[in-house]
Amino acid sequence: MTKTSECRLCLQRKELRESHVLPEFLFTQAYDNKHRFYGLSSIEGRGIRLFQKGLRERLLCGDCEGRLSVFEQHARGVLYGGAPISVQDLRDYIVVGNIDYRKLKLFLMSLLWRLDVSSLPRFKGTPLDPCHRERLRKMLVEENPGATWEYGCMITRLVHEGKPLAGLITPVFSCKVLGHWAYAIAAGGFVFTFVVSDHEATVAEPAFLQLDGTLRVPCKEFTQIPFLMRHAMAIMKTNMGKELPGGKA
Numbered sequence: 170m171t172k173t174s175e176c177r178l179c180l181q182r183k184e185l186r187e188s189h190v191l192p193e194f195l196f197t198q199a200y201d202n203k204h205r206f207y208g209l210s211s212i213e214g215r216g217i218r219l220f221q222k223g224l225r226e227r228l229l230c231g232d233c234e235g236r237l238s239v240f241e242q243h244a245r246g247v248l249y250g251g252a253p254i255s256v257q258d259l260r261d262y263i264v265v266g267n268i269d270y271r272k273l274k275l276f277l278m279s280l281l282w283r284l285d286v287s288s289l290p291r292f293k294g295t296p297l298d299p300c301h302r303e304r305l306r307k308m309l310v311e312e313n314p315g316a317t318w319e320y321g322c323m324i325t326r327l328v329h330e331g332k333p334l335a336g337l338i339t340p341v342f343s344c345k346v347l348g349h350w351a352y353a354i355a356a357g358g359f360v361f362t363f364v365v366s367d368h369e370a371t372v373a374e375p376a377f378l379q380l381d382g383t384l385r386v387p388c389k390e391f392t393q394i395p396f397l398m399r400h401a402m403a404i405m406k407t408n409m410g411k412e413l414p415g416g417k418a
Contacts, residue, residue, distance in 0.1 A: 176230040177286050178237075179310060183230035190224055190287045191280070194245045195357035196338065224289055236312075240276035243269055248359065262387040263326075270382050274314035277322040277378070278305055281363045284341050284354065294341030294352065301365055318369045321377035324384065325360040329391040333358045342396045347372060355397060360389070 173182045229237070246252025247268055255266040282305040285297045297305070301320075308315055327334045335358030343352045349366040364370045364377075378384045391397055 174227065176233055177228045178233040178306060179230060181230065183232070185227040186229055186231055186234050187225040188228040188234060188283075190226065190228075190283050190289060190292055191338070191356055192241045192245070194241070194249065197357070224291060226287065226289055228283065228286065237276075237279050237309075240272050240279060243272035244276040247273055248357065262385050265384045265386060266382060268378065268382040268384055270378060270380055271312070271314045273384075274378055275309065275312060277361070277363070278314070278320050279309055280361065281320060281322070281352065281365075282306060282309060284352075292340055292354075295343040295350075297350075297352075297365060316369075317377050317380060318364075318366075318371075318374050321364050321370065321374065323362040323364075323373065323376040324386050325362070325394075326386055326388040327355060327358055327360055327391060327394075327397075328388060334391050337391075337397075339397070339400055342400070349373070353396065360394065360397075 174185050175181070176183050176185060243252060247254055247265065252268075254268055257264040257266070281297075282302070284292050284294075285302055285305075287293070296302075305320060307313075308319075327337070337355050338357075339355045341352055341354045343350060345351070347370075348368075349364050349370050351362055351364055353360055353362040355361075364373050376385060391401075
């Protein structure tokens with residue numbers, strides 16, 4: 170007999186899938202030519218692990234997987250090409266237009282929610298307040314993207330010495346800024362910074378995806394982002410002298 174458990178999204182007892190916490194397309198740039206990537210922790214005692222697929226766990230039923238996959242497809246097209254969008258390069262940032270607000274916003278909200286409900290230690294950060302976790306879940310079930318400021322996300326293109334830095338995937342980092350909680354993660358060549366609050370974040374709102382389908386995406390050097398530099402230094406200190414498993418790529 171097939172074992173069933175409660176789907177974390179719809180709360181129905183169903184057979185659960187091995188769900189990606191981060192969509193597979195965000196891992197693509199991290200793979201070497203043998204389709205594998207290394208997991209390095211900044212926590213002493215955790216070894217270097219070799220992965221050949223993005224990290225997954227049993228979270229969602231097939232129906233909810235299918236629902237979120239529609240939003241993921243649009244997000245992949247926006248971030249990596251393929252979606253019918255417009256792009257205006259203004260040197261320090263680009264302005265992306267013709268985005269489907271509903272699809273991309275729900276994708277971003279699902280990313281925040283999955284990172285929060287995940288039990289995988291490599292992603293864990295400060296948990297959301299339970300009321301925000303439940304509100305996010307209900308909005309995803311209802312496919313309600315909310316207003317611009319509700320769980321808004323700033324997307325930053327990440328580079329190092331002028332080249333895209335797509336192979337870096339970090340845990341979630343959080344801090345409080347001007348009365349709002351900010352949660353940030355680097356993955357797939359971008360930094361996703363979510364602002365979670367009970368009231369409108371007017372200072373940050375212009376950087377969020379807008380209702381008319383436009384989004385400003387700044388480009389930042391890795392070394393100019395303090396939390397990434399601190400994480401990189403901790404990784405180097407913890408893993409110095411260790412050999413990579415699996416041999417050379």
